Amino acid sequence: MATQSAEPIYLNLNADDPDLGTTEIESICMNCYKTGITRLLLTKIPFYKEVVIMSFTCDDCGYQNNEIQSGAEIKEKGIKIKLTVNEEKDLNRRVCKSDYSSIRIDELDFEIPAKSQKGEITTVEGIIDRVINGLSQDQDRRKTEHPEAAEQISAFIAKLEELKELKKSFTLILDDISGDAYIENLCAPHADPKMHVTNYSRNKDQNHLLGIFDRDEIEDEKEDKEVQEQNENNEKLKPIPEGAWPLEELHGEVLQFQTNCPECKADCETNMKMTKIPHFKEVVIMATVCDRCGLKTNEVKSGGGIEEKGVKIEVKVTSREDFSRDVLKSEHCHLAIRELEVEVGPSALGGRFTTIEGILTAMKEQLSENSAIFRDSADKDSEERMEKFLEEFQRVLNGHREVTVVLDDPTGNSYVQALTDDGKPDTNLKIIHYHRSFEQNEELGLNDMKVEGYEDIENN
Known part of the structure; x- marks a missing residue:
């Protein structure tokens, strides 16, 4: 983007500070190498996280550039988002992509690899427009020098235009090893039926690409000994x-x-x-x-360890007695409230041992924190929808509405207390054990795990 001045600058940015505003620093323009201005703004994206938006302008040559970077630490897992686009409002979904985001459209067998573009905030339509603009450059000269290649590119641009016109639905896949990618959920705080989000563990090469190394990879034997002592x-x-x-x-x-x-x-x-x-x-x-x-x-x-089967637990909350049930939620467990049509992923609340009331209160507190983001938002419909949802959630906590809490744990390590110890069935508690799918095993890293015959592989 731009090279900062040699004098180091330390910024203490806090997105909760209402007086933060925009921070300006002098930077070196990479076009004319004269001094320009970089403006930094720390802000929050609803239901996502804090990001730093950077905009550079050079008054001498007119060069401009903008970039977005994460305002938080690198996440433990990467993220893969699949979005089905078949309506105009899907084209207007906000998209946040980092430098490590790759974008793929299966229907066109087209992919934008990671590290080929800077991080930015855009829309689904904006991503397609940027590809069209990039391919359209030098088309006139290409038609003269390489007519066959120009014809193929023109045909591909026509296919991209058809996607914008929604002549057929298509699937947009956003894959980010840093976990910093985001596509707007139009149904928030409910789950979006058009969007499937998967978190996955990075391999060693992906960690190295992010600058993450194990201690034994960067320390010599002397340093290891000092750490041990x-x-x-x-x-x-x-x-x-x-x-x-x-x-x-x-x-x-x-x-x-x-x-x-x-x-x-x-x-x-x-x-x-x-x-x-x-x-x-x-x-x-x-x-x-x-x-x-x-x-x-x-x-x-x-x-x-991980159980042989996954478990899905459904508990009906109809009285104060149900609020007192003990709950063990593992770090891999999905949590949902069926009547409110709300679902949170395993990383939202982490692993915890609490009660039904405790876990519902934790859900509401986390959603309430996100609702504060809408105070400065122009999207009044989303703000009103969130306020109405929180009111219904509070009715549940007050015991004025019966709901069904669903815990879906592919590892089988979650638990809800039964209120009958005499062998009689608990009518408000339903437990289902199921075989994990290939995708669930892949997310848990079980498909590549070999527990028998691995000695032969090591010897070879």
Whole structure:
């Protein structure tokens, strides 16, 4: 975009600060190498996250450029979004793409590879227009020098124009290894039936492309030894020899280990305890409190592996007694409220051990945070729709409306407490075990996992 001046500039940007405004810095124009102005604005995209919008202008040569970058840390997983476009409003959906986003249209066998374009905020129609403009450049000269290639390009441009005119529906696939891609959900806060979102784990090459390396890849043996000695001095949790300390003895014991605060990166401690949920399995509960910034986090993980089958749990909330049911939601569990037509993905609430009331309250709090984004939005319909939805959600929490809470966990590690312990069926609780699909196994990394005969592969 533009090269900043040699003097380092440190910006403390906070999207919640109403007085933030636009920040201006002097930059070197990459066209004429004279000084221009780069304007930075930190803003929030509804139901997405904070982003930094940058705009550069050079008064000497008139060169202009704009770019968008993530205002948060790199996400743990990549994201793949499939959108079916068959209406005019689909063409007007807002799209946020980063430098690492690739775009594909299956019907035309056409793909824009990652790192070929800068990150930007645009629309579905804007993406097609940009491709058409790029292909149309130098067409006159191409018709003279390479008439066959020009004819093929013209035919392809005509196909792109047909997509804009919606003569037939098409599928737009946005794939981003950094997890920073976004397509507007026109049904928010409900799930969009035209859009399918998948989060996936990156491989080593994709991590390297993002500049993420494991410690053993960037540190030499001396540094590794120093880290090991420091860990021992800090009395970090040490591995337990197999058979030396049975897992049964861990129950009731609270273990501590050193970690870094996910917010301010200060040193803090995480408390870990293994416990058993009656009629279910062992789980590991972890809680972190940062004395520096006051951040409190808690997380629940299964004490075992992935189950042979996935589980879908439906619980009808008809009384205050149902609100008191214990709930274990794993980090891979999808959560939905059928009557409100709302669904949250596994990464939204993470893994937690709580109650029906607790998990519904957490959902409402997260949606309420997103609703604050609409205060400065010109989309009044979305604002009114969100306010009405939150009012209905509050009626559910007040016990004035019966709903069905659905937990869908492909790992089989989620649980809802039954209110009958005498062997009688719980009429408000329905549990379904199912075989995972190929796509679910792929997302969990099970399709490439080999648990038998791997010794032969290593020897070869």
